[in-house]
Amino acid sequence: MIGVSQGTLSELDQDKYKPSIDNVSFYLNNNTVYPLLKPFLTTKQNEQLLNDILNGSEGRTSLAGQLSGSGPKGLINEDLRYCPACLSEDCANFGECYLNRYHQLKHINICHKHNCSLISKCPECSFDLTSNSGQLYLKKPVCPLGHKIDPIPDSVVNIENQLQNDLMTDFIYLMENQGDTDANELSVKLLSCLGEKGYIHPSGLIHKTKLINDFFESYSEQRLASVIPEKRYFLERRTIKRLFKSEF
Ligand SMILES: [Zn+2]
Ligand SMILES: [Zn+2]
Numbered sequence: 001m002i003g004v005s006q007g008t009l010s011e012l013d014q015d016k017y018k019p020s021i022d023n024v025s026f027y028l029n030n031n032t033v034y035p036l037l038k039p040f041l042t043t044k045q046n047e048q049l050l051n052d053i054l055n056g057s058e059g060r061t062s063l064a065g066q067l068s069g070s071g072p073k074g075l076i077n078e079d080l081r082y083c084p085a086c087l088s089e090d091c092a093n094f095g096e097c098y099l100n101r102y103h104q105l106k107h108i109n110i111c112h113k114h115n116c117s118l119i120s121k122c123p124e125c126s127f128d129l130t131s132n133s134g135q136l137y138l139k140k141p142v143c144p145l146g147h148k149i150d151p152i153p154d155s156v157v158n159i160e161n162q163l164q165n166d167l168m169t170d171f172i173y174l175m176e177n178q179g180d181t182d183a184n185e186l187s188v189k190l191l192s193c194l195g196e197k198g199y200i201h202p203s204g205l206i207h208k209t210k211l212i213n214d215f216f217e218s219y220s221e222q223r224l225a226s227v228i229p230e231k232r233y234f235l236e237r238r239t240i241k242r243l244f245k246s247e248f
Pocket of ligand 1: 083084085086087111112113114115
């Protein structure tokens with residue numbers, strides 16, 4: 001081997017090969033759901049998240065882990081998923097298949113491009129198509145037991161799919177057009193909109209209960225059931241108190 005020492009990297013080498021914050025940001029922006037989280041984080045939280053990824057969380061609960069995991073605050077679905085139609089398209093266009101970041105969002109169960117259901121198991125034998133440990137990913141649209149996975153046309157575009165599709169359109173817009181928006185800026189914009197719509201009393205008090213009731217009436221509780229908790233959760237005292245705090 002030329003110029004590469006065997007064994008573990010020395011501390012000096014580790015520093016030399018350590019990615020910079022800019023490199024980590026670039027990678028996260030282009031390959032993960034980080035751009036969807038970023039506008040909802042304060043500048044301080046964003047710095048903590050990048051630092052956790054770069055240097056480890058030093059025994060604290062990692063903010064990156066909380067947000068990217070499948071726990072209550074996490075955005076990512078527990079099982080990694082594929083769109084059968086995207087699998088075939090990727091294979092035809094690139095010679096192999098990829099995991100799409102937009103398919104891994106919790107509560108979004110359809111591909112926004114093909115409007116069909118996402119799958120984590122083979123439609124024919126129910127064998128897992130991926131392992132969350134990262135050891136199994138599909139390279140071709142074929143399950144590990146050899147069944148070809150064909151695109152399944154979803155003939156029924158139901159009301160739930162429509163809501164998920166609308167949400168994805170908003171998510172993608174947010175991911176691609178956020179600039180340097182952070183949670184404080186977003187909070188100011190939101191409060192300004194609420195003021196214009198009459199949800200803020202001249203004393204500064206926000207009519208939160210009315211806002212929650214109007215929101216659920218506008219979208220219908222039934223439609224929202226697949227993507228957010230029930231209305232009574234938002235009306236709980238402790239949830240209401242947390243609403244509109246820029247740092248969650
Ligand atoms: Zn698709
Ligand atoms: Zn199979």
